[in-house]
Amino acid sequence: MIKTILFDVDGVMLSEERYFDASALTVWEMLYSPQYLGVRSDSFTPAPVEEEIRRVRDQVFANDEVLDLIKARGINSNWDMVYLAFSYQVIRLVEALMPHVGDEAKSILRGQVDRAELAKLREWGAAYAPDFTVDYAAFIPEFAKGSAQKAEMLLYLNQITKERLGVDTEIFSRSSTLWQLCYETFQEWYLGDERVAASIGRETSQTGKKGFLTDEIPIVPPAEMIELFRTLKEKGYTLGIGTGRPTIETHVPLSEMKILEWFDPNRVVTASHVLEAEEEFPSHAPMSKPHPYSYVKGLLGLSAPNSDVVNFSLPIQKGDEVLIVGDSPADFLAARSIGCKFAATLTGLSGQEARAKFEDVKADYILDDVRDLLSILE
Template identity: 30%
Template sequence: MKLAKFLDKYDTVIFDMDGVITSEQNYWNCAALTVWEYLNYNSGQKINAAECMQNISKIRSRVFSDDELISVLKGKGVNSNWDLGYVTVLIAWICNGKTDWNYFDKVLEYARSLSDNIIDEYDNLAIKCAEKTGFDYEWLKRNGTMWTTMRDIFQTWFLGDELFEKTFGYIPINTGKTGLLYKEEPIVDKNKLIAIMSLLSRNKRVCTGTGRPYIEMLPPIENWGIKQYFAQNGL
C-alpha cells in the first residue's frame, strides 16, 4: 500500500468521522430505538432496554420500513438523526393517532408525499399532529419539549446510562442501556483502516474535523487501535 501522488502537496489530512471513518448504522439503530421507546412511552408502556437491544434489527426494519423511510427522509433534507426520529413520530401520530401509531407503512407513504425540502414542513407537521392528537403545538414543535425528550432518549441509547449521566448530569428516563457507542464499527475493514492510518501518519499530520463531541469520538478510535496515528492536537 502506498499513498496517492496527489497527497504529496499536503502535510495534513483531516478526516470526518461519520460516514468516513465510522459507519452510520449505529445512529440509525439509535433513531429506530428512540422512535420505538418514545411511542411506547407516550402510550403508557415502558420498554425493556435489554430486549430492545436483542431485537434492534427487527425494530429498525419495522420503524423505518426496511430503511426505505430513512432514504426518503434523508433525500428530502433530514440531515440530523435526532430529526429523523422526531419527524417519524410526528408522521406516525398524524397517520394513526396517538394510541394506534404502529402502522409504519402509512408513515412511509405519507413521507413520500411531502415536499422535497422537508425542513420547511416541520412546522406544518407539528400543526397537523396537534390537530390529530390534541397535543399542544408548542410541545410538538421542533426544539420543543417533545424534540428535546427524543434527543435525550437517542443520546441514552448511543452513550449508555453511565456516560449519559456523566455528560448531562441526570439519570435518563428509562435506564438499562449499555450504549451503542461501544458497538461501533469502522466503515472499512478494521485491519485496512489501521494500515491506512499508519501509512498516513508516517509523513502526514492526521487530524479529525467532526461535529461529534470529543466524548463520542474517542471510544471507537481507541477501541480500533488507531488513536496513536492522530496528531496530539489533531483530535
C-alpha cells in the same frame, strides 16, 4: 494540491448501523413505554436481544425506507431522525383522539410537548383509542407530498398538523422541548446507563440499557485504517474530523481502536461543538451538517472562536487544497458550500447504490471505501 483532509466518521470509519439501531429503539420506547405514550400494540423492554433489535429496526424504519427518505433529504442527525419519526406518530394519535376529546387534544399541539403532555396523551389513548395502531410506513407518502429539505423537514411537521388536524402551530422545530426529550432518550440508548449522565446531565429515566458505545462496528479492519492514517501523516497531510457524533461517542471508540491518535486534536470537531455554537449563535441554528460549520471549524481549528467560524467567508480561497471525505449527501453539500474537494465513500447506508447519486451530483471522487483514498492523492 490537497494539504488538509477532513473525515466524517459514520459511514467512513465506523458503521452507522448501531446508530440507526439506537434511533429505532428510541422511537420504539417513546411509543410503547408507559413512561412515554404507552401505546398498547407492542411491548417494551430496555434490554432487547439482537433478534428483537432487528425486528424493531425493520418496523420503525419500514425496512430502512424511512431512513432512505430522511437521508436523501439531507438530514444527517440521528436525533432529528428520531424526532421526525416519533412526532409524526404523535400527530396521528392526536388525530385519532380528536373525535373524543376535541379541542383538548388540539391544545397539546399548540404548546410545547413535554413528559406531562405525553402523559395526557397516554391516558386519553388508553381510554378513547385503545386500538390505535402505529403506522411507520405512512411517514413515507406523507413527507413525499412535500419537498422539504434538511431542517425544513422538522418544520414540515407543522404543515402536516395544519393539513390533517386543522391546527395552526409552530411547535415542531429543533428548538422544541420534544426534540430535547428525543435527544436525551436517544443518548440513553446509545451510551447506556453507565455513561449517559456525562452527556445529558442526569441518569437514564429507564434503567437497564447497556448502550452501544462498546459495540461499534468498524467499516474496514482498524489495523488497515491505522496504516492509512499513518501513511497520510507521513506524507505531510493535516488530518481532521467533522462528525455528527458527540465528543464522547467519537473519542471512546476511535481511541479504543487506536485511530484517534493520528488526527490533529485541534481539528476533531463533533456534534458537541455544534451544539455549543448553536447556543452561542442561535440565529444560525441548526448548524449540523449539511451546514458547513463542522468542517470549517475543523479547517480553522477548535481554538478558533465560533464567531470566526460562522462569519468565515465562503467559498474558501484555495479550495483545491482541502478534501472532505464523507458518505452522505449532507457531507457533499457541506463540501460544496465550502468550495473544496469531496470524496464519497460507498460504505454508508445505501452502499454501492449511492454511486449513481454521487455521479449525478459530480462528486470529485467516488471510493469503494476509505482505503482507496491513497489512489487519488499525489
